[in-house]
Amino acid sequence: xxxxxxxxxxxxxVEKEDVTLDCVYETRDTTYYLFxxxxxxxxxxxxxxxxxxxxxxxxxxxxYSWNFQKSTSSFNFTITASQVVDSAVYFxxxxxxxxxxxxxxxxxxxxxxxxx
Amino acid sequence: DADVTQTPRNRIxxxxxxxxxxCSQTKGHDRMYWYRQDPGLGLxxxxxxxxxxxxNKGEISDGYSVSRQAQAKFSLSLESAIPNQTAxxxxxxxxxxxxxxxxxxxxxxxxxx
Numbered sequence: 001x002x003x004x005x006x007x008x009x010x011x012x013x014v015e016k017e018d019v020t021l022d023c024v025y026e027t028r029d030t031t032y033y034l035f036x037x038x039x040x041x042x043x044x045x046x047x048x049x050x051x052x053x054x055x056x057x058x059x060x061x062x063x064y065s066w067n068f069q070k071s072t073s074s075f076n077f078t079i080t081a082s083q084v085v086d087s088a089v090y091f092x093x094x095x096x097x098x099x100x101x102x103x104x105x106x107x108x109x110x111x112x113x114x115x116x
Numbered sequence: 117d118a119d120v121t122q123t124p125r126n127r128i129x130x131x132x133x134x135x136x137x138x139c140s141q142t143k144g145h146d147r148m149y150w151y152r153q154d155p156g157l158g159l160x161x162x163x164x165x166x167x168x169x170x171x172n173k174g175e176i177s178d179g180y181s182v183s184r185q186a187q188a189k190f191s192l193s194l195e196s197a198i199p200n201q202t203a204x205x206x207x208x209x210x211x212x213x214x215x216x217x218x219x220x221x222x223x224x225x226x227x228x229x
Contacts, residue, residue: 017169035217043225044222091158091159103161103164103174104218107158108156
């Protein structure tokens with residue numbers, strides 16, 4: 001069965017600190033997609049990144065970076081020089097690639113609080 | 117305007133009442149989904165639809181029903197609301213295919229007293 005685990009329930013950092021949000025997944029599929037979504041206090045879900053299982057290259061987008069390691073079934077998310085606006089709940093999610101459903105399996109989320 | 121619109125955004129109701137949450141999209145996607153978010157549980161899939169004639173149960177469909185009135189519209193009903201259905205509900209859409217990316221509405225917060 002597919003499963004996504006975000007062991008960190010809450011993280012609190014001070015502005016300008018770097019922070020890494022962990023995501024560990026389980027799947028028997030050889031082809032799959034991984035996602036990160038951000039949910040700010042306003043409540044909407046904001047797509048951040050999609051990574052397919054064949055692409056293990058790390059990705060950087062401004063202050064955000066993602067480390068995908070198939071060997072450890074992890075897809076961790078790092079925010080460099082955190083800012084108060086980064087305060088949000090962050091969800092990691094997994095989707096089977098070759099199934100017909102496009103269903104996302106979500107982790108339980110990590111609440112990140114960035115203190116000024 | 118948002119590509120995926122949910123109404124109402126907030127609703128307070130009483131136990132036993134029938135409630136409908138509506139979702140409409142302008143993205144032209146065939147696939148639509150209803151998710152429920154509870155604190156500490158992430159998002160759980162209630163129902164999903166691949167097209168107007170295709171409706172499927174998700175992980176937590178008990179107590180809910182859906183209707184796909186058109187390609188662009190997918191509504192979620194609670195026939196007899198109960199307090200543990202108090203949650204934040206999200207509608208989402210996706211294109212048919214293998215990428216799995218979902219586009220979410222802004223959420224409907226439902227409180228059942």
